Every structure is written in C-alpha cells, then in structure tokens.
Amino acid sequence: MIRALVLLVLAALPARAEEVVAGLSQTRVSITANFDGSEILVFGAVKRDTPPPEGPPLEVIVTVIGPAAPVNVRRKSRVFGIWVNTEAVEIDTAPRFYAIATTAPLFDILSHTEDLRHRISIPQGIRSVGAPPEVADAARFSDALIRLRQASGHYRVDAGDVGLTEDTLFHASFQLPANLTEGNYTVRIFLTRGREVIDHQVALIDVRKVGLEWFLYTLAHERPLAYGMLALALALLAGWGASAAFRFIRT
Amino acid sequence: MQLYLPIAEVSVNVFLLLGIGGIVGLLSGMFGVGGGFLITPLLFFIGIPPPVAVATGANQVVASSISGVLAHLRRRTVDFVMGGVLLAGGLVGSAAGIYAFNLLQRNGQIDLVVQLSYVVFLGVIGLLMFQESLRALIRARRAPGRIERRQHLWMHRLPFKVKFRTSGLYISVIPPLAVGASVGVLAAIMGVGGGFIMVPAMIYLLGMPTKVVVGTSLFQIVFVTAFTTVMHAVTNYSVDILLAVILIIGGVIGAQIGTTVGARLKAEQLRILLAVVVLTVCGKLLFDLVVEPSELYSIGYRTTRG
Numbered sequence: 150m151i152r153a154l155v156l157l158v159l160a161a162l163p164a165r166a167e168e169v170v171a172g173l174s175q176t177r178v179s180i181t182a183n184f185d186g187s188e189i190l191v192f193g194a195v196k197r198d199t200p201p202p203e204g205p206p207l208e209v210i211v212t213v214i215g216p217a218a219p220v221n222v223r224r225k226s227r228v229f230g231i232w233v234n235t236e237a238v239e240i241d242t243a244p245r246f247y248a249i250a251t252t253a254p255l256f257d258i259l260s261h262t263e264d265l266r267h268r269i270s271i272p273q274g275i276r277s278v279g280a281p282p283e284v285a286d287a288a289r290f291s292d293a294l295i296r297l298r299q300a301s302g303h304y305r306v307d308a309g310d311v312g313l314t315e316d317t318l319f320h321a322s323f324q325l326p327a328n329l330t331e332g333n334y335t336v337r338i339f340l341t342r343g344r345e346v347i348d349h350q351v352a353l354i355d356v357r358k359v360g361l362e363w364f365l366y367t368l369a370h371e372r373p374l375a376y377g378m379l380a381l382a383l384a385l386l387a388g389w390g391a392s393a394a395f396r397f398i399r400t
Numbered sequence: 401m402q403l404y405l406p407i408a409e410v411s412v413n414v415f416l417l418l419g420i421g422g423i424v425g426l427l428s429g430m431f432g433v434g435g436g437f438l439i440t441p442l443l444f445f446i447g448i449p450p451p452v453a454v455a456t457g458a459n460q461v462v463a464s465s466i467s468g469v470l471a472h473l474r475r476r477t478v479d480f481v482m483g484g485v486l487l488a489g490g491l492v493g494s495a496a497g498i499y500a501f502n503l504l505q506r507n508g509q510i511d512l513v514v515q516l517s518y519v520v521f522l523g524v525i526g527l528l529m530f531q532e533s534l535r536a537l538i539r540a541r542r543a544p545g546r547i548e549r550r551q552h553l554w555m556h557r558l559p560f561k562v563k564f565r566t567s568g569l570y571i572s573v574i575p576p577l578a579v580g581a582s583v584g585v586l587a588a589i590m591g592v593g594g595g596f597i598m599v600p601a602m603i604y605l606l607g608m609p610t611k612v613v614v615g616t617s618l619f620q621i622v623f624v625t626a627f628t629t630v631m632h633a634v635t636n637y638s639v640d641i642l643l644a645v646i647l648i649i650g651g652v653i654g655a656q657i658g659t660t661v662g663a664r665l666k667a668e669q670l671r672i673l674l675a676v677v678v679l680t681v682c683g684k685l686l687f688d689l690v691v692e693p694s695e696l697y698s699i700g701y702r703t704t705r706g
Contacts, residue, residue, distance in 0.1 A: 220699050221700035224696050224697050225693060225697075230690060232689060233509070234508045234511075234512065237508055237700070293695075293696075294697075298699075358406065361406075362404060365406045365407070366406045369406070369637050373633050374633070376641070377631075377634055380459050380633060380641050381462060381626050381629055383644070384459050384466075384629070385466050387645065387649065388462065388463030388466040389466050391467075391649075391652035392467035393467075
C-alpha cells in the first residue's frame with residue numbers, strides 16, 4: 150500500500166515540474182451593434198524548475214467554452230409530401246460555444262480516459278440524459294447538434310492551431326462568431342505529455358452585450374411590457390413622422 | 401454594413417433590410433396594400449427566425465397603417481361603431497392566435513404552421529388577384545361594369561342587431577365580430593394586418609359602403625396589430641425593435657416612390673404584376689417545404705421562460 154503511494158507520488162512529481170502560466174488578450178468581449186465577430190488570443194508559457202524531461206513531447210490543448218443551456222434537437226420527416234418536425238430529443242446541457250485548439254490531432258495527444266476525466270472533447274461537454282422511448286437513435290441527435298453548431302461556427306476543433314515555441318511559449322487565437330451568446334466563457338489550457346494531462350489552468354472571459362444591444366436585449370427580456378410599448382411608440386412615431394415629413398416636403 | 405439584431409440574434413446587412421422595406425413599401429404604395437404579407441416571408445428568406453419575423457412584421461404594420469388612419473380620420477371616413485365591433489373581435493382573435501402560437505412554438509411546429517399559412521393565403525390571394533385582373537383587362541375593352549352590393553339574407557336573421565349609422569346598416573354584431581376575430585388570428589400567427597381579407601369581407605359580406613371600408617379596416621388594423629406586437633413582446637420576447645425600425649424607414653421611403661410610380665401605370669397591369677409577385681413568393685415557400693432539406697435536424701431554443 151505504502152509502496153504504491155510512494156510510486157504514485159514519484160510519478161506525480163515530475164509532472165508538477167512543468168506548470169502552465171497563461172494570459173488572455175482580453176477578459177471582456179463586448180457585443181455592440183456592428184459586432185461581426187471578435188478574436189481572442191490565449192497565450193502563455195510553461196514554467197519549469199528543471200530542464201524538460203525526456204520522452205514524449207509537450208503538447209498544448211486550449212478550450213473555450215461558452216455558457217450552456219438545454220436545447221431541443223428536432224428531426225424532420227416527410228408527412229403528406231412536406232417536411233415536418235416529427236421527433237425531438239431534449240439535450241440537457243449544450244454549450245452555446247465550444248472551441249478546441251491543439252498542437253496536434255486531439256486524440257494523438259490525449260487519451261480517452263484523460264478526456265473523460267477532464268471533459269475536454271466536444272461530446273464530453275454535451276449531456277443528454279433521457280431521450281423519449283420512441284426515438285431509437287438518440288445519439289444521432291447529439292451528433293446533429295454538434296454538426297449544426299460546427300456548420301454555424303459555434304463549435305470547432307482546430308488541430309495544429311496552437312503555436313508552441315521551444316517547448317515553452319504557446320499561443321492560440323479563437324475566432325468568435327458574430328451571434329455570440331452572453332455569459333461567462335471558460336478558457337482552459339491543458340499541458341499533456343504521452344497523452345496524459347500534466348497541468349491545467351482555467352481563466353474566464355466575460356462576454357456582454359453593450360450599448361444599444363444590451364439595452365434592448367435586457368429590456369426585452371426583463372421588462373417585456375415596457376419593451377413592447379417602446380416598439381409600438383417607435384412604430385407610431387416613425388410611421389406618422391415620415392408621412393408628415395413627406396407631406397411637408399411636397400407642399 | 402453588417403448589423404447585429406439583438407433579438408433575432410443574427411447579423412444582417414443593413415442595406416438588404418432597407419431594400420426589403422423599400423421594395424415592400426414601393427409595392428404597398430403602388431397597390432395600396434399593407435405589405436405585411438410580403439415582408440414576413442421575405443424575412444424568412446434572409447434567415448430571420450419565423451417567430452421574430454412574424455412579431456416584427458406586426459410591429460411594421462402598425463407603422464405603415466398609422467398615417468392612413470390619420471388621413472381617414474381627418475376625412476371622417478371611419479365608422480367608429482363598426483370599427484369598435486371589428487376591433488373587439490380582433491382583440492379576442494389575436495389573443496387566441498398568440499396562445500396557439502406559443503403552444504405551437506413549444507412543440508416545434510410554429511415554423512411549419514406559419515409557412516403553411518403563408519402558402520395557402522398567398523396562393524389563394526395571388527390566384528384570385530390574377531383571375532380578377534385578367535377579367536378586368538377583358539372587361540376594360542368592353543363597356544364599364546358595375547359592382548353590385550350584395551346582402552345575404554341569412555345575416556338578417558341573426559340576433560343582437562345594432563345600428564351602424566355611418567355605414568347606414570342595421571345588422572347583427574355577430575358577422576363583424578367573426579370577421580374581426582379571424583383577422584386577429586391572422587395578425588397573431590402571420591404578422592399581417594389582414595386588410596386583404598377584411599376589406600372584401602366588409603364589402604361583400606357586411607355590405608358596407610366602399611367609402612368607409614378602407615378607413616374602418618385601417619382603424620381596426622392599427623389597434624389589433626399594436627395589441628399583437630405587445631403580446632408577442634410580452635409572451636415570446638420576439639419583437640426586434642432594430643429590425644422593425646430599419647424596415648419602417650425603408651418602407652416609408654419606398655411607399656412614397658411607389659405612390660408616384662403607381663399613379664403613372666395602368667391599374668390592371670399593376671394588379672397582374674402584384675399577383676405575379678405574390679405567387680412567386682408563395683411558390684418559393686412551397687418549394688422550401690416540399691423539397692427534402694439538406695439538413696433534417698434543427699435546434700430549438702426555449703425562448704419562453706419557466
């Protein structure tokens with residue numbers, strides 16, 4: 150028992166010899182009226198007390214995960230000649246944004262056990278507990294969710310997008326799409342060697358709608374009656390004002 | 401120039417939106433129609449989610465009808481009693497429509513129902529208009545005809561008769577209530593004013609004099625679409641103010657140009673043109689429903705809380 154513990158400590162010691170120190174180009178992203186995407190840069194260095202160990206090379210995985218929400222994935226089938234949503238599976242949690250950048254293809258540098266432990270790959274971030282019994286192929290719905298979000302640029306895996314210099318300095322840039330959801334985005338940086346995670350660090354990015362966007366969005370969701378009245382007042386004013394203006398121009 | 405719409409949560413080109421507002425405004429100026437039935441499907445085509453397109457469409461109708469109402473009020477061509485009855489029906493219809501809308505949205509069927517309603521209505525209206533204008537073209541070569549006002553006998557047997565002084569009618573309130581209610585349902589589910597249904601119904605079914613028909617229908621439309629806009633905002637959070645304002649600006653400019661252009665063209669040719677536009681939009685919507693989509697799966701968000 151003791152011998153096993155000692156072995157474990159010994160095995161763990163060299164791992165702690167390499168630590169990740171990271172920074173972000175910005176810790177806030179603001180969505181404004183002319184927001185058409187943004188780029189954030191994650192950079193950092195590997196801190197060590199001893200020279201880098203021999204053996205498998207150092208690899209870096211960076212993930213950026215947006216706020217999660219339950220979604221319904223629906224499937225169409227043909228009913229009387231037209232395509233109708235006929236089946237639905239509720240997915241309990243699915244991040245609105247999920248990006249992974251690595252120094253090499255993900256599973257070349259990460260074992261499946263480590264993936265399960267740290268929940269790194271995209272399917273690990275999506276949780277679907279109960280599918281209705283009449284849907285036999287519920288897994289296809291989670292696959293479809295990933296595919297749809299990859300197509301819209303909300304989920305992405307970019308192997309080789311982390312630049313690593315001299316086994317010490319690394320950097321990765323993430324393109325955030327224009328229709329970003331508000332909330333806290335978690336940035337995680339993993340160092341791996343021989344497909345094992347040797348250290349990781351977590352940072353947060355705060356994505357907020359600002360200015361007019363923020364005002365309209367919060368008003369619409371928190372004081373919908375006032376928002377509806379505002380919409381109405383603007384429409385009445387614009388409709389009446391414009392025709393009055395044109396009448397004035399003509400006469 | 402891309403603009404991020406806060407409620408629709410999509411980025412769209414401002415000039416595209418101004419163009420859509422402008423073209424629909426142009427058509428409504430040329431033909432004297434509200435244009436709500438064209439703006440909503442065009443918004444589907446550029447990727448605005450149908451619930452947002454419908455709710456914002458209703459808001460846009462408020463703007464495009466208000467100046468007309470004011471003009472008719474000045475000319476005293478609004479039958480307030482009849483308008484009030486139509487409005488009462490309209491509010492009930494709109495509330496029922498909103499309820500159905502939210503129920504369908506929870507079941508993931510709202511997109512389909514909205515699109516199907518548009519296919520049916522645009523198809524029927526387009527065909528009727530096409531046939532009517534063809535007939536008018538032929539008639540124009542012969543002697544000018546007269547449109548007869550018809551009154552249905554069964555209507556006179558209904559209870560709750562009321563005197564509508566401005567319209568010179570003494571009829572039951574049930575038919576106008578029913579007409580108002582069905583228009584209210586259309587406003588809630590399709591985001592239209594419903595003038596294209598109400599005006600013929602007022603002339604042929606209720607037997608109202610044409611002089612007060614347009615003003616009275618606009619009177620009802622402004623209030624019903626206003627109510628619908630607020631109800632969509634409160635229950636669905638789906639009214640996009642930014643989208644509405646841009647469409648309104650484009651629409652107002654388009655309508656001014658349209659009125660000038662429309663005055664120079666022949667009425668029959670104009671109506672054939674409008675019929676073709678309506679049928680094209682209908683055809684495109686139908687095509688999208690019938691052809692197998694490249695992606696069978698879609699993601700639904702829970703827009704309503706709780």
